[in-house]
Amino acid sequence: MIEFWLAVGLLLLVGTAFLLVPVLRGRRAQAEEDRTALNVALYQERLAELQGQRDAGTLTVEQFDAGQAEAARELLADTEGAGNGRGQRLGKALPLLIALAIPGLAFGLYWHWGASQEIAALGERPSMEQMTARLQQAVTDNPDSAEAWYFLGRIQMGNGRPAEAAKAYEQAARLADRAPELLGQWAQALYFANDKQWNEQMQALTDEALQADPNETTSLGLLGIAAFEEQRFGDAVGFWQRLLAQMPEDDPARASIQIGIERAREQQQAAGEPVQKPVELVNKAMAVIKVSVDLAPELKAKVEPGDAVFVFARAASGPPMPLAVKRLTVADLPATVELSDKDAMMEQLKLSSFAQVQLAARISRSGVATQGEWIGRGQPIASSTREPQHLLIDSPEVAQ
Template sequence: MSPAQKNSARSEADRELLADTEGAGLERFSTTGKPLPVFVAFLIPALGLALYLHFGASDKVELVREFAQPPGSLAQMNDRLERAVNAQPESAENAYNLAQNYMAQGRPDDAARMFERTVSLAGRRPELLGEWAKALYFSNNKMWSPPIKALTDEALNGNPGELQSLSLIGLAAFEEHRYQDALKYWHHALAEMGSDHPSHAALVQAIGKARNGLSADEKNNNLTINHVAGLPPTPLKVRVDISPEIFEKVALDDSVFVFVQTLSGSKVPLATIRLKVSSLPAEVEFSGADAIVTSNTLSQTAAIQVTARVSRGGKSRSGEWLGRSSTTLNSKSARLKLTINLPDI
């Protein structure tokens, strides 16, 4: 499968994940009773060619011939994929495709087992860890667990914008009626995927459902996050402005991402907030409860760097202009000013 074809398959899985907010009234994207997922159409010739190149004119040619014909159902596709995995046990791609098919069939237990196998063959890539965590979550009846948390933490440490993990953590929070937490992770995922992503509309709908669940007090201040028990917050107030020269070169609707990182150690953002150029100058506030990865919080950090990035494309990790400033946190609230005045090179 080409990268585009794999992205198509992952996008369908993303939509399934976001649509599975039980009782939320979100549109379902289940493939049950509908045409086969888009990725299957591309999968057939790719796997057939791979098997032929691997086995040549051997007794496995019959399986190669089968892959030359589109399957009539997910069950038939599943049978072919299982045989392909048995024929090529060293193929991470076969294992991954079978895991995706298991998820499409509503078999998360089998999918989790096959994603684990994929990771053992292809390495601990963040996107694979995220999909493994998703399968474990659904196989555990949508109950969060330490192994799932460990996988999503590892995925986000490797890639802070890993969509499967961000979407899954948001879904778990939504299911537990922690709507502020759901919004935090889903907004981060929305910023990463951009408006042209196939799952964008489903995520926007999910965010709307989470907002509807907020209490009146929470709706009055969408930057207020319920503090984690036992975690003393260390507020950091940041005033973000943009220089007149740069303001002339950007659009009012351009996104502005403000995020906090440590000056040493991991560069995974501790927390992030999304604004618009039209809202500048603006003051935002971060606390320990805003941490993206809960094992790494503002209250545990001394020297930090705050970056504000203007991104016309809506991506937090790349843009056109930025501003940076550093400070040291202490037991009292810290204040910081930064101006967006540099090209993002």
Template sequence: MTLLWIAFALLLLPALWLLVAPLKRARAVHDAQRDHETNDRSADQNVAIYQRRLASLEAAFERGDIDQASFEEDRLALERSLLEDTERLKRAPLKASASGRLAVPLVMLAVVVASVLWYQHEGAEGDLALMAVRQEVMSDPEGSPEMLIERLEEQAARQPENPNVWSMLFPLYRDGGQGREAIDALERLIEIEGRHPQLLAQLAQIEFFVAGRRLTDRVQELVDETLEKNSSEPTVLGLLGIEAFDRGAYQEAIDNWRRAIAGMSDPASGEALRQGIQIAQQRLGQEPEGDVAVEEEPQGPGILARVSLDEELAGRLDDNTPVFVVARDMAGELPPLAVARLTLGDLPTELVLDQRHAMSPQANLGQVEQARLVVRVSESGQATPQPGDMFGQRGGVAVGDTDGEPVEIVIDSVVD
């Protein structure tokens, strides 16, 4: 920031020099003007011209070329013309060459102050401060998202009207599981930037997940407002697809996710939704579109898990009963970070959960250091728990390399 102000000072120097430069020539200009006024013979020339014209007019009157009335009228016109010419030649007293010098420092000060105030209002000083904060945290050996959030919160207190502060804080809060703080930051951004569809869609999405994946009245209002402004907004359509999927309306989820994918500018960002469509089609008993994504090599950080069924629960359900393995953030405020589908006959088995299993572009296992695993055997095939479903869960599971020992998860409970 110091270098910036030094650069401004260097840019102001030529402007200040242009204000001072005329003072150096003030004496010479004053003397030249005084000499010009002293030697000016314009008044004498005007009087001589008047006298010649008057003599000519008198001669014409004596010859009888004009009558008395015409003579008087023409003489009056000559006198009026002489007075006008003489009036224009009158000059104000010439001021001293040193007069007005005190105004120059005042003007220079005004230029500097006006430049600083204009830059503070229209310039990007705040954005430069944000960039400096980010670079400082990134270069710090102990830098972390928490440190960046703390520094950005300090900037938010200093420049609360800068939308870039809130646009940087919002994803940090969201990805860090601070749902309420993310909502506050996004609402502040909307207050500054206006109710744009993409911002309203993000607010609806975070409100949806903070509310436990429920379509509350508040979320519905935001969804309606967003779709009124942009009926193909992909974030809201993806949200509606997740909500429909959770209540078992798989065809509705498929339709919303297809519309969401069609509105995405980046085709790659719709891959998670395509996988969701395949899962929904499987639950409807349909042949999934395309090939179900299966990759030998893991993608990004993940979890190696071993899922088994407690012996006391064996034989309660058919081997074809769906089994859903879901990874969530510890606070439960983000979309599912990963979802895998098995059958009861596959157990016991080992599987890797990673970014291939993300249900939303905004949430994947790479965003967290720890996750909570929930395994549920769903006799009805519904995404929401039903009485009689069997389940098992484990919290605080580290996310990282998938080459070590698997995390054991035993299905040992029944939903009442």
């Protein structure tokens, strides 16, 4: 909607410039970018994750409040704004009256005969319900897309619908050859859907995930919670220590895991059980990849400035879901962004968790991250690389 009215304002300025050239000088105000639906979804899921950890007893009230504040700061950091416009003086009364009359008359005529309501509806920021509906339509249109099912599961968890999320993760796991990361997410959704009561299905899923990947973080965290609830405090410490070993040094979630370990040890001591000495952990360095993104010249006439651009990294060999994502618009190109562990779509899947990753940039007119019209892909690279990378969006995307 902002872009539309800016375009209208520019056209009106062109029309009135012939009257005001001798007396009018000004600058066009820049539009403030919309906060993206993807960041809102990530923010909502982070809050849901914090609430789950608080309910499980691994977060204190202070840790929970600090986590909420940190999530809000990250969301604000991803939202950029622009400065305000500057007022100008007009020299003569007659040109001023004409300049004011033309926009008012145009606005009134357009409001009466135009389609402003429809344009306004298109310009509104998508709500969580709208994003959910779009993703549901995406899996209807492309039911064999593990990525689309995965995003639907994420947003359903953020909406507080773990039972529906579990169904989406089940489909994603089936389509992605039962990737261990998805099995862990599936088990976690089932756990919350079952009022945090552990059962054989969750045990089977986490066992299968850890058999394929002994360091699968969601399963380790979930098994630690289940063991703590069943008063198997030694097992809880073991699972959480293994989880802690996978987390980078600066990961904010490390504090809550460490609190859970300390509480489990206190319970062991109270029960007279032997307490294992803390294990010295070797932490992974945070992965940071700088990538420049541009649009092929032959595509510039085929896109709109407001079309969404998703820059993301996937595991070269692993789950199909993005490990890190940044959102731009076509108007921002060319642009340079950094993808790092801080941009992880989920705490358990980070760039540093995989040896090789593949970069890609997708243009999506609908604003849905899983669907697009054009794409640019890079070759697999080491997740630890520090050399700048380049992506050129130059190919039509074929639905898979």
